[in-house]
């Protein structure tokens with residue numbers, strides 16, 4: 001029987017009302033000897049069985065992905081959330097990764113890509129968007145990571161928030177322990193903004209561990225490099241917004257807390273990052289120093305420090321660049337610090353208009369890999385598509401999708417320039433957003449367009465209309481500045497990017513989109529209710545992987561387990577933790593590392 005014929009048979013059987021159970025014919029025994037489908041099973045489930053059986057019908061039967069050997073780690077039962085501690089999270093994450101077989105990994109290098117706010121809906125919409133740009137219907141297209149062999153789901157909540165923020169989520173990925181929203185790489189025992197508590201609860205990060213393991217380290221992002229995601233790599237802060245010294249409270253300063261930019265440069269972990277590329281220039285220069293790209297802007301530091309000079313002092317031969325021309329001319333055999341904007345870098349869509357010119361995320365990724373791969377002990381690199389999140393907050397799906405494609409380009413570069421024999425590549429998101437993908441658009445309908453297909457599940461080819469006879473778009477947001485009531489800055493009706501509204505007037509019904517170009521880059525999707533900034537979502541995000549250790553990336557996993565999937569799969573990292581007596585008898589790092597034991601000096605000696 002052909003697959004098509006089987007499918008027909010299954011559908012026909014499924015629609016036979018008086019047949020309660022369905023048993024596959026004996027000929028289907030190659031993968032599963034006996035599969036009984038209940039009548040209540042949905043067609044999608046049946047379809048996946050068909051795919052499975054289709055694959056197994058080839059002779060000889062294909063084996064599944066390599067199974068990694070499971071290692072058992074005991075984890076104490078606790079009460080949630082009262083019993084949770086950083087040490088408990090660390091051990092629980094280690095147990096999950098070990099059970100998945102991460103200890104089988106033999107990775108030399110690790111590259112972790114984060115799509116900030118890249119929900120599964122964003123991935124699906126971006127895949128279609130790119131496929132349609134290439135002239136196809138889009139739905140069958142794949143982003144760079146969607147062909148990777150390993151996939152799983154990540155639970156993103158923070159210890160104090162059902163829907164998380166980027167600081168708490170990246171801290172979980174960076175340290176192996178979940179923590180609160182708003183803090184960077186400190187345990188949950190310290191409240192947000194509590195300087196004294198934070199100084200007592202720092203957590204060792206993956207990048208710090210790599211540095212003390214004689215590996216090279218790098219961070220690449222399109223946001224400011226002191227923003228939550230990159231900030232969690234080499235800094236420990238009670239407040240993600242302490243990006244420069246002027247942003248610290250009097251009390252925090254008096255209690256000895258240090259801003260994120262200064263921590264990134266003065267880190268006590270060997271010499272810190274070898275490559276750092278992104279925005280956030282203002283946080284590295286004194287207020288008296290004029291910005292080189294924008295005459296009306298200056299540094300933000302009140303302490304007079306020039307952190308770029310300090311970094312160069314720590315990295316003899318290290319090159320600093322702030323525009324595309326300098327970036328392209330930088331030597332490939334020297335450490336590299338690139339700060340391309342005073343704040344965040346441009347959205348990929350707006351990048352061609354940048355005054356001084358900026359490299360793309362893919363170009364920065366290539367530059368980082370070129371330099372880091374010179375270290376024969378390997379490297380750990382973070383690459384963040386950081387502004388997918390910002391475009392979503394701004395209620396503008398166009399820029400969010402274009403930035404997602406820029407991340408896909410960067411992943412493709414990494415996939416092509418590294419070997420799956422020695423480099424583990426992971427792609428995930430820190431948290432979701434409220435982007436919705438709705439209606440019944442027909443196959444190939446423009447993803448940013450109005451729904452053309454049907455108003456119900458019947459396909460008509462006409463513009464679908466809502467209950468008041470008005471067309472609607474496939475993509476929309478549950479909340480945000482795309483709300484169509486009048487705001488303090490734009491009249492009632494569809495909003496145009498950029499729009500940060502407040503003092504909204506309730507919308508009277510919905511706008512008529514018949515003559516509105518919803519595919520225009522500045523069109524803002526409708527939001528169900530108004531907020532000045534669209535919010536994050538609390539649903540799971542995806543994780544994709546290839547390379548040594550990737551077979552352990554599967555199932556439904558807490559976000560902090562990502563750290564353990566990486567560390568356990570990278571012998572150099574896990575052995576460093578075992579050397580500090582943090583491993584159990586089977587060699588799994590299970591005890592929470594004390595940062596002071598890895599970097600006895602509190603901070604690097606003062607530089608110029």
Ligand SMILES: [Zn+2]
Nearest residue numbers: 117166389393
């Ligand atoms: Zn956000």
